[in-house]
Structures are given as structure tokens and as C-alpha cells.
Amino acid sequence: MNWWQRLWQRRHMEEELEKELRFHLDEHVNALIARGYAPELAQRNARLALGGQEQVKEECRDARGTRWLEDLLQDFRYALHTLRQRPGFAAVAVLTLALGSGATTVMFTVINGVLLKPLAYPEADRLVTLHGKTEKYGEQWGFSYPEFHDYQSTSRTLGSVAAWAYGGGTVTKPGEAEYLFGRQISSGLFSVLGVPLVTGRAFLPQEDQPGAAPVAVISYSLWRRRFGGSSQTIGQQLVFDGESYAIVGIAPAGFRLDGEADIFTPLGQSTDPRMQQRAAFFIHVLGRLQSNVTLAQAQTELSVIARRLAVQYPEHNKGRNMVAHPLSQELVGDVRPTLWLLLGAVSLVLLIACVNVASLLLARAVSRQQELAMRVALGASHGRLVRQCLTESSVLGISGGTLGVVLALVGVHPFVSLWPGSLPRAEDVQLDWRVLLFALGVSLLCSLLFGLAPALRAPARKLEHALRSGGRSLGSTRRLHSVFVVAEVALAVVLLVSAGILGRTLLRLLSLDPGLNTQNLLVAHVALSPAVLGNPTKARAAWEDLLDHARRFPGVQSVALADVVPMRVGEDAVGYWTTPIPPPPDQTPLALLSIVTPDFLDVMGISLHRGRFLNEHDRAGHEIVVVIDNNLAQHAFGASDPVGKALWLQGMASNPARIIGVVGHVRHWGLASDDQSRVRDQIYVSFYQLPDSLVPLLSSVMSITVRTNLPPLNVAEPLRRELRGPGADQTLYDVHTMEGLASASLDRQRFLLWLFGIFAGLAVLLAGSGIYGVLTYLTNQRVPEIGLRMALGANASHIIRLVLGQSMGMIIVGTAVGILGALAAGHLLQHLIEGMRPADLSTFAIMIPILLAAALFASFIPARRASLVDPMRALRQE
Amino acid sequence: MATPKSDLPQGTLDLLILKIIALGPVHGYAIAQRLEQVSRGVVQVPEGSLYPALHRLENRGLLAADWKETETGREAKFYRLTGKGRKQLETESASWQRLIEAIALILGMANGGER
Numbered sequence: 001m002n003w004w005q006r007l008w009q010r011r012h013m014e015e016e017l018e019k020e021l022r023f024h025l026d027e028h029v030n031a032l033i034a035r036g037y038a039p040e041l042a043q044r045n046a047r048l049a050l051g052g053q054e055q056v057k058e059e060c061r062d063a064r065g066t067r068w069l070e071d072l073l074q075d076f077r078y079a080l081h082t083l084r085q086r087p088g089f090a091a092v093a094v095l096t097l098a099l100g101s102g103a104t105t106v107m108f109t110v111i112n113g114v115l116l117k118p119l120a121y122p123e124a125d126r127l128v129t130l131h132g133k134t135e136k137y138g139e140q141w142g143f144s145y146p147e148f149h150d151y152q153s154t155s156r157t158l159g160s161v162a163a164w165a166y167g168g169g170t171v172t173k174p175g176e177a178e179y180l181f182g183r184q185i186s187s188g189l190f191s192v193l194g195v196p197l198v199t200g201r202a203f204l205p206q207e208d209q210p211g212a213a214p215v216a217v218i219s220y221s222l223w224r225r226r227f228g229g230s231s232q233t234i235g236q237q238l239v240f241d242g243e244s245y246a247i248v249g250i251a252p253a254g255f256r257l258d259g260e261a262d263i264f265t266p267l268g269q270s271t272d273p274r275m276q277q278r279a280a281f282f283i284h285v286l287g288r289l290q291s292n293v294t295l296a297q298a299q300t301e302l303s304v305i306a307r308r309l310a311v312q313y314p315e316h317n318k319g320r321n322m323v324a325h326p327l328s329q330e331l332v333g334d335v336r337p338t339l340w341l342l343l344g345a346v347s348l349v350l351l352i353a354c355v356n357v358a359s360l361l362l363a364r365a366v367s368r369q370q371e372l373a374m375r376v377a378l379g380a381s382h383g384r385l386v387r388q389c390l391t392e393s394s395v396l397g398i399s400g401g402t403l404g405v406v407l408a409l410v411g412v413h414p415f416v417s418l419w420p421g422s423l424p425r426a427e428d429v430q431l432d433w434r435v436l437l438f439a440l441g442v443s444l445l446c447s448l449l450f451g452l453a454p455a456l457r458a459p460a461r462k463l464e465h466a467l468r469s470g471g472r473s474l475g476s477t478r479r480l481h482s483v484f485v486v487a488e489v490a491l492a493v494v495l496l497v498s499a500g501i502l503g504r505t506l507l508r509l510l511s512l513d514p515g516l517n518t519q520n521l522l523v524a525h526v527a528l529s530p531a532v533l534g535n536p537t538k539a540r541a542a543w544e545d546l547l548d549h550a551r552r553f554p555g556v557q558s559v560a561l562a563d564v565v566p567m568r569v570g571e572d573a574v575g576y577w578t579t580p581i582p583p584p585p586d587q588t589p590l591a592l593l594s595i596v597t598p599d600f601l602d603v604m605g606i607s608l609h610r611g612r613f614l615n616e617h618d619r620a621g622h623e624i625v626v627v628i629d630n631n632l633a634q635h636a637f638g639a640s641d642p643v644g645k646a647l648w649l650q651g652m653a654s655n656p657a658r659i660i661g662v663v664g665h666v667r668h669w670g671l672a673s674d675d676q677s678r679v680r681d682q683i684y685v686s687f688y689q690l691p692d693s694l695v696p697l698l699s700s701v702m703s704i705t706v707r708t709n710l711p712p713l714n715v716a717e718p719l720r721r722e723l724r725g726p727g728a729d730q731t732l733y734d735v736h737t738m739e740g741l742a743s744a745s746l747d748r749q750r751f752l753l754w755l756f757g758i759f760a761g762l763a764v765l766l767a768g769s770g771i772y773g774v775l776t777y778l779t780n781q782r783v784p785e786i787g788l789r790m791a792l793g794a795n796a797s798h799i800i801r802l803v804l805g806q807s808m809g810m811i812i813v814g815t816a817v818g819i820l821g822a823l824a825a826g827h828l829l830q831h832l833i834e835g836m837r838p839a840d841l842s843t844f845a846i847m848i849p850i851l852l853a854a855a856l857f858a859s860f861i862p863a864r865r866a867s868l869v870d871p872m873r874a875l876r877q878e
Numbered sequence: 879m880a881t882p883k884s885d886l887p888q889g890t891l892d893l894l895i896l897k898i899i900a901l902g903p904v905h906g907y908a909i910a911q912r913l914e915q916v917s918r919g920v921v922q923v924p925e926g927s928l929y930p931a932l933h934r935l936e937n938r939g940l941l942a943a944d945w946k947e948t949e950t951g952r953e954a955k956f957y958r959l960t961g962k963g964r965k966q967l968e969t970e971s972a973s974w975q976r977l978i979e980a981i982a983l984i985l986g987m988a989n990g991g992e993r
Binding site: 016019020021023024026027028049050051052055056059060062063064 | 907910924926927929930933
């Protein structure tokens with residue numbers, strides 16, 4: 001029999017024990033009677049010989065080895081019983097804990113899904129992504145296509161390598177014209193990831209070559225949407241960007257690389273001129289480590305290959321290293337610090353909740369002193385009482401934790417949907433065993449945290465004292481209670497000031513000049529008809545036609561084209577220099593290159609500082625002219641006037657461009673992030689000056705920007721229909737208002753402000769109720785003293801002052817500790833979130849009075865109650 | 879009874895119980911009786927500590943127990959030695975024997991010194 005069987009058969013074993021002892025007694029009695037004793041005397045002697053029957057049984061039970069569990073069950077029942085006797089106390093404690101642990105569990109569920117769970121690929125820990133890295137600009141580079149081949153053929157540490165690039169386009173058949181997000185992928189991509197297709201096959205190596213027959217893999221959702229999920233889809237033709245592709249496979253549902261994609265085409269078939277250029281770093285690369293290779297070994301080998309390439313192609317590869325990161329890290333991106341930050345913040349809330357419950361329990365433990373002392377007198381050991389107190393707090397903790405898990409179950413999906421932008425791996429955010437284990441662990445830890453103080457106060461020695469004092473105050477609880485209040489106040493101050501810092505940051509960022517007029521401005525990507533896209537002349541004509549139509553559309557004030565749009569994802573950085581001799585490649589300063597039509601300045605409302613902006617006379621074949629922003633002007637020319645000076649741009653090194661004007665800096669990287677952006681200079685080049693060779697590529701990425709007289713969203717849909725083009729296959733997609741983009745660039749800060757605001761609110765509420773509870777308890781203990789004071793002539797205001805003075809002391813110490821914590825939290829926030837400034841005095845000056853007001857209010861109620869004490873009754877109570 | 883009773887040294891009760899049970903399956907009351915008889919009343923075993931000891935030994939797997947009828951027709955819990963119990967008894971009595979010899983030697987030496 002193992003212990004749980006014994007436990008299970010407890011009743012049976014009790015019966016056997018009873019039976020065994022009765023047999024013993026009966027035999028003994030019989031023997032004594034046989035020796036001539038009177039039956040009553042025989043009974044008595046036999047009992048005396050055996051000793052106290054209950055004690056014998058108790059010792060037998062101890063010998064059984066399941067004692068601890070039986071005690072646990074008993075303690076558990078006892079705990080339930082005592083909690084049921086004070087339902088108000090139990091409800092407050094459980095709800096407080098449920099709030100704290102619910103919030104913590106939600107955060108952990110998200111962290112678990114996004115950061116901790118392995119990716120849904122087989123042996124996902126061996127998948128890595130590769131990036132180019134330069135000394136000056138860090139790891140923001142992809143590979144060039146020739147480089148990808150170099151690594152693919154030379155690397156031994158990576159078992160297989162695959163590549164992808166963006167490859168959206170317009171699908172025209174079957175069905176209506178629609179712009180699809182797509183990826184051009186190398187033939188090995190699916191097999192490197194270990195993802196099986198739903199049906200069909202991935203690309204063959206011979207299909208991943210220039211001039212091979214066009215084939216495509218489509219997404220599961222496109223398959224359902226356009227083909228109704230038909231089993232006949234494989235082998236069907238899909239007209240994509242004017243070319244007919246044979247569908248060979250269907251990707252599994254939910255498959256995504258870096259964002260949604262509906263169509264996958266072979267990268268090797270791409271006719272993009274950048275495919276041959278060693279300077280075009282637009283390829284994303286991932287690989288799978290060989291089974292016996294560590295990331296560090298792979299990294300070493302990559303660096304060796306990078307050095308070899310730098311010798312071979314100094315022009316493009318000098319100073320360029322390659323780095324490998326786990327794929328999971330890449331997919332998760334920059335949410336990691338935010339998630340940990342939020343977990344830290346909710347932990348503070350949970351901690352306050354624990355302190356709150358601890359002070360409640362302590363107050364109760366003191367009032368139960370007599371009961372506990374009685375139990376000691378009746379033979380309970382000190383350890384036993386401690387255990388019982390801890391069982392009681394665990395019952396509270398686990399009830400709170402369970403309710404918290406229920407809250408998390410309900411709350412986690414709304415939380416994820418409120419995440420600014422889209423949370424990476426959102427589909428992996430689910431409650432699983434790790435979350436349950438975490439919740440259990442947190443509950444037990446909390447139980448220990450808030451149960452320990454009352455438990456250790458269980459009486460051991462000074463029994464008579466406890467029994468005699470009738471459960472009234474013992475000096476040391478006051479000190480412990482003060483510690484609780486101080487801790488609560490300090491934690492609440494940290495959260496309040498953090499929320500304050502975030503609020504002020506948001507206000508500051510909102511007041512920043514974005515460098516353009518965000519009102520009444522609409523931006524959208526345009527996919528030209530596939531029929532014209534490849535032909536520079538036709539494409540140019542199509543753009544003119546589009547601008548013409550748009551300009552004449554009611555509600556439209558002015559329109560322009562741009563390849564990159566401020567505050568929207570996407571940038572095109574180009575190296576520049578100001579003397580005929582280029583600096584070394586890794587030292588070249590970078591600028592954001594915007595290719596725009598001349599109306600861009602008016603449409604965007606960008607300010608012109610010097611010279612002129614581009615105009616319609618700047619055409620192909622004329623001297624190349626550029627407009628720079630004041631950042632570049634300052635970085636490259638200092639105080640001297642840049643207008644008329646020459647500027648060399650990477651890629652057209654032979655003839656420099658002439659600077660014709662300087663415009664104001666536009667916060668291209670968002671209101672918050674722009675200051676931290678690695679590239680901060682901006683250059684504008686006219687779309688009309690592009691050589692024919694670049695027109696098809698640029699045409700596939702251009703956006704239209706529209707200044708409207710009406711609310712821009714009212715114009716969006718009619719304009720989209722108006723601009724469908726002669727073949728009804730020209731599409732507008734990714735439609736945004738500039739106000740929306742500007743606001744979205746602060747989503748992260750706004751979201752964090754909301755959360756910290758909520759946490760701070762909760763913290764103040766909890767701290768307030770904690771202070772109230774502690775003071776009520778402490779003043780109750782002081783009733784006789786107060787009665788005495790009043791009998792000696794103190795009036796109500798004296799008493800109020802007395803109680804408030806006591807609480808003010810604790811609150812001030814708590815605030816002081818909290819300010820130190822808040823300073824540390826401020827540094828952390830500044831480090832983790834763009835656009836943050838360290839906490840300034842005014843933030844403290846605004847936020848701390850909120851807490852002081854709440855704390856004073858919470859202390860005032862018990863103080864007032866104390867002042868109403870009837871001195872006669874209070875004294876009689878003594 | 880005039881003979882002075884001595885308390886059992888620590889840990890010897892288990893050994894005595896094992897030894898008695900080794901003679902054949904026996905119930906608790908009989909064990910108590912036999913302990914008293916065999917030691918001729920010198921060794922005082924409080925009956926109250928007999929049963930916890932039995933249960934502890936059973937729990938450690940040194941004893942096994944069955945419910946059987948006695949000659950008087952009542953059901954009683956009969957204890958018997960397990961293989962593990964028998965081995966334990968051998969090692970325990972061997973080490974006990976050694977201890978007694980050692981003590982006897984030391985006491986004998988002290989006596990010799992007196993002479």
C-alpha cells in the first residue's frame with residue numbers, strides 16, 4: 001500500500017484499529033476475570049494497562065506515515081470553516097488576489113505565447129535568421145541575392161538556407177482584380193522550415209531559376225477565397241501581375257513569414273534588376289543549424305565567410321559582417337521589453353494585493369490570538385499552528401489564483417486585440433499547462449508571502465500573556481502594520497509616477513511638429529495595371545492618367561506620388577557624400593531617399609526653408625537635382641548654404657546631383673521614434689528624373705498622397721473606384737489617413753499609458769483600502785487609550801489629529817521609498833520606450849498628491865470613527 | 879511484584895517484537911503477554927506503546943498482518959514477519975549481541991580493576 005491508498009482507505013483503517021484495540025481489551029478483561037477479578041475491576045485494570053485509548057490510536061495513526069496529509073485535510077476543512085464564518089473578509093481577500101493574479105496571469109499568458117513557447121515548426125530552436133551588419137548602422141540589412149548564393153554554397157554549419165523577398169502584385173484572373181501581398185521565396189523555404197503543404201508541392205530547384213515556367217504556391221485563405229477550397233485547384237492558372245502562373249501547392253492555414261502573404265512565387269525567376277546587384281540588400285535569409293552545431297559556431301563560420309567576401313568584393317562587402325539570430329527572436333521583434341515591462345508592472349499590483357491581504361490576515365490573527373493560544377494549551381505544537389495558518393492563507397491564495405485564471409481566460413483575448421498594431425504570434429497566445437503552473441506557483445508564493453507574517457505570530461511561548469490579554473494589542477503588530485502601509489504606499493507611488501511619466505511623454509510627443517500637415521491627407525499604395533507595369537513609357541502614362549483623374553475628383557485639392565510615405569512602414573536608405581571621393585562603404589552617411597512628384601511639398605504641407613522644391617521642369621535627361629531636409633543640410637554643410645552644392649548619391653556615383661532647396665525635416669519614423677532613428681537625413685528626388693530602367697521597379701511601390709477638402713475617409717472609397725483604370729485592374733490598397741498614421745506611431749506609448757494608468761488606479765485603490773483596514777484595526781486596538789484621552793479632556797479634533805498623525809507618518813515614509821523606486825522605474829522606461837524622458841519634478845508634483853489625497857481620505861474614516869468613541873464605554877471595556 | 883522493573887533501552891522494543899513474531903503469526907495481545915512472560919516481568923512494556931510500534935513496523939514493511947480467527951472464535955489481527963523483517967531481525971540481533979559482549983567486557987574490566 002502506498003500513502004495515497006492508505007489515505008483512501010482511512011475509514012477502513014480506522015475501523016481495523018478500533019477492532020484491534022477492542023480485541024486486546026476484551027482478551028485482557030477475560031484473562032483478568034478468569035484470574036478472579038470482578039468484571040468492573042477487570043475492565044478498569046485492562047484500560048489502565050493499555051493507557052489512554054485515544055492517545056494510542058493517535059500514535060498508531062502517526063505510525064502510518066500519512067499523518068501530514070490527514071492534518072492537511074483537517075487544516076483545509078478548518079480553514080474553509082473559519083473563512084465561511086467571515087464571508088466578507090474572505091470575499092475581499094479573494095477578489096483582491098483574483099485581480100492581482102488575473103492581471104499577472106494575462107501578462108504571463110501573452111509572454112508564454114509570444115516569447116517562451118517554441119515556434120510551431122519542427123525543431124524550431126535550430127532555425128535562425130541571418131542579417132548583414134555594419135559597424136556604423138548595425139543590423140538593419142538583408143542580403144543581396146548573389147550573397148545569398150555565396151552563403152548557401154559555402155556554409156557548413158547551416159544544413160540548409162532559404163531566402164525570401166517581398167513580391168506583391170495584382171491578381172486579375174480568376175475573379176476580380178485584387179492586390180495580393182506576396183513573397184518571392186527560394187525553392188527550399190518550406191523544407192527548411194519543415195512546413196508541409198496542404199496539397200501539392202513546393203518549388204523544385206529547377207523552377208527557382210531565371211526563365212523557368214511560372215509556378216506559384218498560394219495561401220490557404222486565398223485558396224478558400226478565390227477557389228472555394230476546391231481540390232481541383234492544383235494545376236489551375238492564376239494571372240498574377242500579367243503573367244500566368246500554374247498553382248502547384250497550397251500553404252497550410254495560418255502560415256506566415258514576416259506578415260501576411262497570399263501568394264508565393266519562385267525568387268530565382270524574379271526579373272528584378274536588383275537580383276544581380278551585390279549592393280542591393282533586399283533578401284531575407286533564414287537557415288537551419290546542423291544538428292550538432294551551436295549558434296556560436298555558426299556565427300563564427302558566418303564571420304569567416306563575410307571576411308572572405310569582403311576581400312573578394314571590397315566595393316560592397318567591406319566592413320560588412322553577417323549575424324545569426326534565433327528565428328523566434330526575429331518574429332517577436334521589439335515587443336520583448338514591453339512585455340517584460342508590463343509583467344513587472346502587474347507584479348507590483350499583485351504585490352500590493354498581497355500586502356493588502358497580509359495586513360487583513362494579520363489583523364485577524366491578532367484578534368484570534370486567544371483562540372490560537374487555547375489550541376496551544378490543548379496540545380497543538382507551534383509548527384502545527386504555523387502550518388494551519390499557512391493552509392488558511394493557501395486556501396485564500398489558491399481561490400484567488402483560480403478566479404484569476406478565470407479572469408485571464410476571459411481577458412487575454414480582448415487584451416491581445418487591444419495590442420497596438422498586431423502582436424506577433426498572437427495566435428500562439430493561449431492558456432496552457434505552463435500558464436496554469438505559473439498561476440499555481442504565483443498563488444502559492446503569494447500565500448506564503450501574505451500568510452507568513454500572521455503564521456509566525458502564532459503563539460508559542462508567552463501563552464499566559466496571550467490568554468490574559470484577551471486578544472488586545474501587542475506592540476510589535478503595530479510595527480509590522482506600518483511596514484505594510486509603507487510598502488503599499490511605496491508601490492503605488494512607483495506605478496503612479498510611471499503612469500505620470502508616460503502621460504507627460506505622450507503629451508510631449510503629441511505636441512511635436514511632425515514636419516507636415518497631417519489633416520485632410522489620404523495616402524494609399526497603388527498597384528498599376530500589370531499590363532503597363534513592365535513598360536516605362538506606358539507606366540509613366542498610367543501615372544499621369546491616374547494623377548489627372550485624381551486631381552479632378554470632387555473633394556480633392558491636390559495629389560502627388562511618393563515611393564515612401566512618412567510614418568508608414570517602409571524606407572529606402574541611400575548613402576551620400578559631398579566630395580568627389582566617396583568615403584569607405586561602412587562610413588558612408590545614409591539618408592532617406594524619397595522619390596516624389598513635384599506637388600509632394602504642397603500635398604504634405606512640408607515647409608520650404610531655402611531655394612525651391614522640385615518642379616515639372618526637372619525631367620529625365622536634365623541635370624539631376626535634389627532637395628534635402630535641414631537635418632542633412634546641417635550634418636553635411638553646417639552653417640554654409642547648401643543650395644547649388646553637389647551631392648553624390650550611392651548608385652549614381654559618376655555624376656553628382658545638384659542641391660536646389662532645403663525643406664523642413666519630416667518625422668518619417670513616427671512621432672516618437674524619429675529622434676532615435678539611425679537614419680535621420682532626408683533627400684527628395686523627382687519621379688520624373690528617373691531613368692527608364694528604374695521606372696518599372698519604382699512603379700510597383702509608388703503610393704498616391706491626396707490632400708482633400710472633405711474628411712479624407714469620405715473620399716477614399718469613391719476615389720478608389722474612380723482610379724480603377726481603363727482595364728479595371730488598377731487597385732488602391734493600404735489606404736490610410738495621415739492623421740491615423742501619426743496617431744498609430746504613438747500607439748505603443750498610448751497603450752502603455754492606458755495600462756499603467758489602470759495599474760496605478762488599481763494600486764491607489766488597493767493601497768487606500770489597505771490603509772483603511774490597517775488604521776481601522778489599529779484604532780480599534782487603541783479604543784481604551786482614546787477613551788482615556790477623551791476622559792482627560794481631549795476633544796474630537798485632537799483624536800482625529802492623533803490618528804491622522806499616525807497614518808501620515810507611515811504614508812510619508814512610504815512616499816519617500818516610492819520616490820526612489822519611481823526614479824529607478826523612470827530610468828527603466830526611458831531605456832525601453834522611445835521618446836521617453838526621465839521623470840521630472842512636475843510629474844512627481846502632480847502624481848504624488850493624488851496618492852496623498854487617497855491615503856488621507858482612507859485614514860480619515862477610521863480617524864473620525866475614533867473621535868466618536870464614547871469615553872465611558874471605552875474605559876469600561878478595559 | 880517486588881522485582882524492580884527497568885525501562886527498555888531505546889530501539890530494543892522493535893527487536894523484541896520482531897523476535898517474538900518470528901516464532902509464528904501472533905496477535906497483539908499475545909505479544910504483550912509473551913513479552914511480559916519471557917522477560918519474567920523485568921522488562922516493562924507499556925501496552926500503549928506496543929500498538930504504535932506494531933503499526934510502524936508494518937508500515938516499514940517488516941511485518942505483514944492478516945485477520946484470522948483465534949481458538950476462541952474471535953477475529954484478531956495476526957502479525958507475521960516478512961522477508962525484510964527476518965533480515966532486519968538477524969542484523970539487529972547480531973549487532974545487539976556484539977553490543978552486549980562489548981558492554982560485558984567493559985564491565986568485566988572495571989570489576990577486575992576493583993579486585
